[in-house]
Amino acid sequence: MTVPTAESQPSRRTRADTARDRVGGTRRAILDVSLELFADQGYGGTSLRHIADRLGITKAAIYHHFKAKEDIARVVVDEAVALFGQIADRLAVAGTDPAGWQRALDQVIDMAIASRQLLLVWDRNEQVFHTLFDDDPDLGPRIAAQGEQTAGLFGNPALSPAERVRLGCAFGAVMGPLMLLSDWYQDLSAAEIRDHIRHAVAALLNPGT
DSSP: OOOOOTTTSOOHHHHHHHHHHHHHHHHHHHHHHHHHHHHHHOSTTOOHHHHHHHHTOOHHHHHTTOSSHHHHHHHHHHHHHHHHHHHHHHHHHHTTOHHHHHHHHHHHHHHHHHTHHHHHHHHHHHHHHHHHHTTOTTHHHHHHHTTHHHHHHHTOTTSOHHHHHHHHHHHHHHHIIIIITGGGGTTSOHHHHHHHHHHHHHHHHOTTO
8 A cells, every 4th residue: 555655745834835825926916906006097096996896806805915005005115115225225336436337227227127117106106105104104214215325326426527417317317218207108118118228328328439
């Protein structure tokens, strides 16, 4: 008689992991659809009913993951602030080295493209998010500090005015099409916009080449 081994039997842990994966997948799906709706019709114009209908689930299913729409916004803002922090870290590492800027901005472009929807949502709902979370003991200080590191780089006295302006223009070439002017570039694929932004950044950082 063959004795079943642990490998041949489905374990409780495996089933539990599968259940957690399913829960995590639903939570991520709710966040992704929320991002789409917050971008299209704004945070104020989006209800939990809209989110549930887009997903084909009930509002009760959303409540299993988020108690209120504000809790969804909290995760969105947390992800956005974390992204801005990562971008600032890349630029800070580059310091005053123009070649380092090119490498750092290449990384920033990839990060920004991967989070294109998140950046769009932040740009279109920033004031609402400030109203919701500026006084939050966790998110408030992080929101307030999210631009300080980058601003310090652009104002770095170790850089010449020409270098500071060139760096600011290069950074604007990344963020402009993905945030402030994003409506005009929705027809471009991620690969297309990545390629064009990289060429623009290279031209700005290396004007003589």
